[in-house]
Amino acid sequence: MELMQDARRAVLVLSYNGKDVTKDIAKALTDFQFNDAAPGTLDSLSITLEDRERNWQGPWSPTEGDRVKGEIRTINWDGPGEIKKLPLGSFEVDSFDFNGPPDTVAIKAVSLPVSANIRQEKRSKSWEKVTLKMVAGEIAKRASLKLLFEATDNPSYDRLEQSQLSDLAFLLETATKEGVAIKVSNGSLVLFDESVYEKKPVIATITRGEDNVKGYGFSWGTAYTAYCACEVSYTNSKSKKTVKVTYTPPGAPKSGPILKINEQADSQAAALKLGRKRLREKNKEAGRGTLSLMGDIRMAAGLTINIKGWGRFDGKYIIVSANHAIGGSGFTTDLEIRRVLGW
Structure with missing residues (x-):
């Protein structure tokens, strides 16, 4: 017994x-x-x-x-x-x-202090001669949070306009344009580069029929068709000089839809960098899935796993969110996952 x-x-x-x-x-x-x-x-x-x-x-x-x-x-x-x-x-x-x-x-x-107003209170402010880290630092201080700036780039700005947006919404909007992700976790405001996390070694391989998988779901749709390249075109209103480049990621298909954007880019290098960021924003939505597992404390947002045994959906994924539950069904872990782009 x-x-x-x-x-x-x-x-x-x-x-x-x-x-x-x-x-x-x-x-x-x-x-x-x-x-x-x-x-x-x-x-x-x-x-x-x-x-x-x-x-x-x-x-x-x-x-x-x-x-x-x-x-x-x-x-x-x-x-x-x-x-x-x-x-x-x-x-x-x-x-x-x-x-x-x-x-x-x-x-x-x-995870955000209730006394912090960075989520609810809308503000208008002009930010001048600042970097993304400086903006994040001021907002973190206002919310009594520690700042963990793990992004590889720290973009600078001559001027940023916050117009009737909460601090958190403004920071999220600014960071997303730079390809930087944000989390508020365990008393810290964290800014990080998802592409760096995607390259980290997997923490587990989930194999169909061998692991304790209680449920799963994978999907695709034409609304999330992956673009094969991003074309950036920008004409400076003062100099009338036009910058036009196309960013094509490694391993991209030879044919397919091209994402076209018209945003400020003062050099070809800046335009290529911008094209990569915008292409990642779009293409990362093309490979989503869900997994319901017997409780697994290894699983956490930002970590990577391999999926095996689901045919065309097999590959390396990053965990977008992990929900750990204890209740009538015992201990379970539900994951939202996204296929890594690899670039």
């Missing part, structure tokens, strides 16, 4: 405002979700609890901005005596729902 301490299981370890509440919620927990979110969105936690004793409606009732820190711990998951941990980071409570009967409460927390 298998003893409880030998059973294969996943445990949620949780602290609330600095107090360990793991034992307090263990019996009441009905559902837990941790979303390691896609770039441009916030990481989040959601905890659903039975509340027959009405503790969470009364003395334990959450308050906006309460701090939650979590960890998923797997015990005997991949072998006897093995304990592994997935730290989830720090979050602040931003919503609370109560339903019944029977009485249940749902607590949601996000």
Whole structure:
């Protein structure tokens, strides 16, 4: 007979405002979700609890901005005596729902400090003689976040106009144009280059029929037809000089649709760089998929995996988002993935 301490299981370890509440919620927990979110969105936690004793409606009732820190711990998951941990980071409570009967409460927390106004408050500002890192640094400071600038380039600007946009929306818009992705995670504002992450070694190979795949989905459509090249054309209004170049990525098909753009580029080198960025924005939407797995703490946004056994969909993918859940179905991991471009 298998003893409880030998059973294969996943445990949620949780602290609330600095107090360990793991034992307090263990019996009441009905559902837990941790979303390691896609770039441009916030990481989040959601905890659903039975509340027959009405503790969470009364003395334990959450308050906006309460701090939650979590960890998923797997015990005997991949072998006897093995304990592994997935730290989830720090979050602040931003919503609370109560339903019944029977009485249940749902607590949601996000990775951005609730007191920060960079997501809601719209502002207008002229930024002069700045770099992308300087803009990100000022916005991070305003939100009481650390800045992790991992992008390979740090573009500079004579002038940027923020017109009735929240700081986060403005930064996201500016960075996306430069091919730079943004995440708010574990108290940090992170800017990184997805193309660099795509080149990193895979952390796992998911093979159809051999791994614990509970569900999968892959799709393509003409709306996401991959472009074979990007043509950049720009005429300077003062000098009347025209720059026109075509960027073709390595391994591109010899024929296919060409993405044509007309944006400022003062040299051929700048135009080629711009063409690569715009082509990546479009082409990365052409190879999407989803995987539902038995819980796997290795999976995190920004890591790469190999897909094998699905025919034309086989290849190397980057994890766009990873949702780890503990509930009635045990411990599961749902992934949104995107085929890497390789350039």
